[in-house]
Amino acid sequence: MFRKILSPFARLFEFHARTHYRTERHSMALTLGIIVAAGVGGFVEIAPLFTIDETVEAAPDMRLYTPLEQAGRDIYIREGCYACHSQMIRTLQDEVDRYGPYSLAVESQYDHPMLWGSKRTGPDLARLGNKYSDDWHVRHLVDPRAVVPESVMPQYAFLLDRTLETESLPDRLAALRAVGVPYSDEQIDNADADARGQARPDTDAADGVSKRYGDATSVRHFDGQRDRVTEMDALVAYLQILGGLTDAAFANQPPGED
Amino acid sequence: MMERLTGAERQIALMICVVMAIVGLVMAAAGRGDPMGSHGAIVLIAAGIVTCFVLRAIGEPEPAEDRTTSYYDDPTKAGLVIALFWAVVGMGMGVWVAAQLAWPDLRFDAAWSSFGRIRPVHTSGVIFGFGGNALIATSYHVMQRTSRARLAGHVSPWFVLLGFNLFCIVAASGYLMGVTQSKEYAEPEWYADIWLVIVWVVYFVLYIRTLARRNEPHIYVANWYYLAFILVVAILHIVNNLAVPASLTGAKSYSAFAGVQDAMTQWWYGHNAVAFFLTAGFLGMLYYFLPKRAERPIYSYRLSILSFWGIVFFYIWAGSHHLHYTALPQWVQTLGMTFSVMLLVPSWASAGNALMTLNGAWHKVRDDATLRFMMVAAVFYGLSTFEGSFMAVRAVNSLSHYTDWTVGHVHAGAMGWVALITFGSIYSVVPLLWKRETMYSWKLVEWHFWLALAGTVIYVFAMWNSGIVQGLMWRTYTDSGTLAYSFTDTLVAMHPYYVARACGGALFLTGAILAAYNVYMTIRHAPEKRPERDYPTSSEATEPAVPAAE
Ligand code: HEM
Numbered sequence: 005m006f007r008k009i010l011s012p013f014a015r016l017f018e019f020h021a022r023t024h025y026r027t028e029r030h031s032m033a034l035t036l037g038i039i040v041a042a043g044v045g046g047f048v049e050i051a052p053l054f055t056i057d058e059t060v061e062a063a064p065d066m067r068l069y070t071p072l073e074q075a076g077r078d079i080y081i082r083e084g085c086y087a088c089h090s091q092m093i094r095t096l097q098d099e100v101d102r103y104g105p106y107s108l109a110v111e112s113q114y115d116h117p118m119l120w121g122s123k124r125t126g127p128d129l130a131r132l133g134n135k136y137s138d139d140w141h142v143r144h145l146v147d148p149r150a151v152v153p154e155s156v157m158p159q160y161a162f163l164l165d166r167t168l169e170t171e172s173l174p175d176r177l178a179a180l181r182a183v184g185v186p187y188s189d190e191q192i193d194n195a196d197a198d199a200r201g202q203a204r205p206d207t208d209a210a211d212g213v214s215k216r217y218g219d220a221t222s223v224r225h226f227d228g229q230r231d232r233v234t235e236m237d238a239l240v241a242y243l244q245i246l247g248g249l250t251d252a253a254f255a256n257q258p259p260g261e262d
Numbered sequence: 263m264m265e266r267l268t269g270a271e272r273q274i275a276l277m278i279c280v281v282m283a284i285v286g287l288v289m290a291a292a293g294r295g296d297p298m299g300s301h302g303a304i305v306l307i308a309a310g311i312v313t314c315f316v317l318r319a320i321g322e323p324e325p326a327e328d329r330t331t332s333y334y335d336d337p338t339k340a341g342l343v344i345a346l347f348w349a350v351v352g353m354g355m356g357v358w359v360a361a362q363l364a365w366p367d368l369r370f371d372a373a374w375s376s377f378g379r380i381r382p383v384h385t386s387g388v389i390f391g392f393g394g395n396a397l398i399a400t401s402y403h404v405m406q407r408t409s410r411a412r413l414a415g416h417v418s419p420w421f422v423l424l425g426f427n428l429f430c431i432v433a434a435s436g437y438l439m440g441v442t443q444s445k446e447y448a449e450p451e452w453y454a455d456i457w458l459v460i461v462w463v464v465y466f467v468l469y470i471r472t473l474a475r476r477n478e479p480h481i482y483v484a485n486w487y488y489l490a491f492i493l494v495v496a497i498l499h500i501v502n503n504l505a506v507p508a509s510l511t512g513a514k515s516y517s518a519f520a521g522v523q524d525a526m527t528q529w530w531y532g533h534n535a536v537a538f539f540l541t542a543g544f545l546g547m548l549y550y551f552l553p554k555r556a557e558r559p560i561y562s563y564r565l566s567i568l569s570f571w572g573i574v575f576f577y578i579w580a581g582s583h584h585l586h587y588t589a590l591p592q593w594v595q596t597l598g599m600t601f602s603v604m605l606l607v608p609s610w611a612s613a614g615n616a617l618m619t620l621n622g623a624w625h626k627v628r629d630d631a632t633l634r635f636m637m638v639a640a641v642f643y644g645l646s647t648f649e650g651s652f653m654a655v656r657a658v659n660s661l662s663h664y665t666d667w668t669v670g671h672v673h674a675g676a677m678g679w680v681a682l683i684t685f686g687s688i689y690s691v692v693p694l695l696w697k698r699e700t701m702y703s704w705k706l707v708e709w710h711f712w713l714a715l716a717g718t719v720i721y722v723f724a725m726w727n728s729g730i731v732q733g734l735m736w737r738t739y740t741d742s743g744t745l746a747y748s749f750t751d752t753l754v755a756m757h758p759y760y761v762a763r764a765c766g767g768a769l770f771l772t773g774a775i776l777a778a779y780n781v782y783m784t785i786r787h788a789p790e791k792r793p794e795r796d797y798p799t800s801s802e803a804t805e806p807a808v809p810a811a812e
């Protein structure tokens with residue numbers, strides 16, 4: 005009985021072994037076999053994510069990163085913050101209780117690349133925006149252990165002294181548009197001035213930011229220094245917008261799993 | 263080193279160096295003020311150094327050897343030495359990274375030395391620098407021996423080896439300057455990625471051409487794994503690194519994918535970097551060096567076929583287990599979990615096949631530390647794949663994800679399996695290549711074995727503890743229904759484990775340094791001995807590729 009059930013498998017195994025024994029003499033047949041066998045899984049799992057509409061929710065209020073925030077995001081990547089901080093709240097109830105509504109796909113729709121992360125040496129940052137003041141962030145980045153004594157985070161005091169490089173921002177926004185972020189020509193052309201304007205509310209450049217990115221955009225001295233725009237400005241501006249691109253996640257979300 | 267190239271080959275090598283130097287110069291000039299400019303300078307210097315080596319050989323007389331009667335081992339030897347160099351650098355970085363988590367101010371207060379910048383130096387240093395060089399070097403050795411044919415080409419093996427190292431150097435120096443795409447294990451920027459594609463295509467052509475010369479109807483199992491490693495890594499690398507540079511004169515680029523599609527593509531890549539970089543290639547090593555050292559044929563040829571195709575087919579589906587409970591659609595998560603569990607079958611078939619091969623040779627395992635390295639590697643391979651399949655189950659992953667449990671799993675695989683099989687292979691191949699009787703000191707090999715084993719066990723246990731403790735603390739509620747612990751509470755709980763991990767890592771690193779010293783002394787001081795066989799031949803009797811069944 006047992007044997008009867010197993011015999012088709014044994015025959016399949018036998019057939020498989022013999023087929024392999026034959027193809028194994030031909031290196032190109034082996035090459036093709038490997039490519040086909042390894043190709044199937046990736047294709048079946050990845051291709052539909054681009055075509056199935058439900059994969060990414062609709063969020064009409066979704067806004068784009070301003071040039072200053074995008075510059076901050078680039079600094080976040082440069083310093084490797086993603087190695088310790090995730091930006092993906094899972095659908096588990098304890099995570100919802102700790103960090104806020106779980107993350108939706110649409111919230112990282114324009115994130116090239118995504119920064120979901122894989123290790124929480126520090127807490128999740130997906131809903132960090134507006135949780136602390138700008139001043140708290142600056143003090144924390146300058147000396148984490150002065151604010152949180154148990155912290156193991158490195159200090160980033162040098163960001164406060166480095167003038168933000170903004171000339172390349174039009175190029176960077178244009179590259180982002182090339183990969184699918186809907187920046188307008190006007191936004192790209194003015195990216196340099198807008199980045200500086202967003203951190204200097206008392207200048208003319210500041211008005212352009214609200215005009216092009218909406219009145220809700222925060223325009224202020226993020227790092228507390230009035231006379232210059234530093235990398236600290238950019239990074240804090242980015243941290244303060246995390247979770248704030250759309251309100252979609254706050255609209256009657258089903259409860260998390262236990 | 264280059265004396266064994268013919269005059270024409272030396273000229274080709276020189277031409278490649280000149281082209282590289284020009285590329286470096288252009289990069290340095292165009293990328294002024296950007297890290298790309300520094301990378302241009304690095305390319306230029308690298309091209310200059312290789313040029314010196316080639317020029318030193320260019321006046322030498324033509325090589326006298328008969329190429330049909332010997333293997334070409336110079337690039338293999340260089341690759342092994344370079345791999346040991348990266349082992350010390352990469353693991354040294356690992357210890358430093360570990361120490362920073364225990365004592366966060368252990369850095370020179372510089373921008374380049376922060377955790378986020380040196381962590382990828384560790385991961386790329388050990389995976390690509392140490393692992394990659396060991397894979398390339400042993401693949402040259404294994405493909406020649408199992409095909410009983412000399413390498414198909416003399417410039418291309420050097421091109422692949424040195425070109426790959428240029429990639430590693432550009433990658434590691436880039437992280438310190440803040441050049442990264444942020445994609446784990448695919449951090450280098452666009453120009454480094456393009457360069458790796460070129461190197462990899464040459465590698466594939468070299469492999470296929472050498473196989474085509476073989477004096478043996480069948481392609482030995484180790485070669486299938488190396489071939490799968492080369493092919494699939496190429497596919498993964500190209501797709502995951504698709505990006506648009508912000509400017510052709512700067513390093514910064516933006517991934518072609520965003521959000522959920524990017525996450526899936528990244529972990530399709532990431533998990534299969536584990537499968538085809540950290541597993542397939544090293545299984546190739548295992549399938550050659552373990553039977554060779556034990557002088558026993560592989561236990562079951564059929565089982566090796568089954569597990570090969572199982573691994574190639576199943577692994578690709580498993581990437582989504584890195585994204586459980588995230589915004590990735592649930593059907594993809596379920597597929598990833600299912601295939602990860604099925605993956606246990608071919609994984610254990612491979613580990614079992616290796617251990618059964620040792621049946622009848624256990625006394626050798628007892629006496630020979632080199633063989634013991636390989637045996638323990640197979641055990642850790644079985645262990646970490648079991649753990650992986652377990653962690654891929656959604657309910658388990660809800661606890662383990664984001665915690666040190668993942669890091670413990672990684673190092674059970676990376677130290678226990680990848681590093682141990684590599685050291686075992688190095689110890690068995692070095693005396694043969696340098697024509698020595700044995701390693702300089704078997705006692706040091708023995709010491710290395712116990713240091714490595716102790717280091718791995720301490721590391722893995724510390725991380726299991728800290729991961730599970732942290733995962734449980736995160737989800738503990740008080741009686742009144744609020745979360746019981748703040749995030750900083752868990753940090754305090756982690757500290758002793760982080761100290762233990764740094765100590766375990768230091769033991770492991772000490773072992774690697776002993777290995778480097780022992781290999782150096784073997785090359786310099788061990789008594790010479792010419793192997794009786796070990797040359798290309800069409801006769802199975804004079805040189806069996808691997809131990810054959812009675
Ligand atoms: C001297 C021994 C080693 C030490 C002390 C060490 C230490 C570390 C540390 C501290 C991390 C960072 C973990 C975190 O972010 O929390 C790490 C990550 C990593 N290491 Fe090692 N390591 C060692 C050996 C190795 C070896 C031999 C390999 C591979 C062949 C390896 C591969 C990795 C990988 C892949 C990661 C990333 C893990 C992840 O993202 O989850 N390590 N290591």
Ligand code: HEM
Nearest residue numbers: 122536540583584602605647650651653654663672675676
């Ligand atoms: C049957 C085989 C295996 C399965 C099913 C498996 C499964 C897993 C799972 C579920 C995770 C955790 C993902 C997460 O929660 O973020 C993981 C992480 C990882 N595994 Fe495995 N694993 C296997 C074998 C191995 C082996 C042999 C190695 C090393 C040589 C390895 C290296 C890694 C690495 C480097 C990561 C960390 C990725 C990251 O977050 O950066 N795995 N694996």
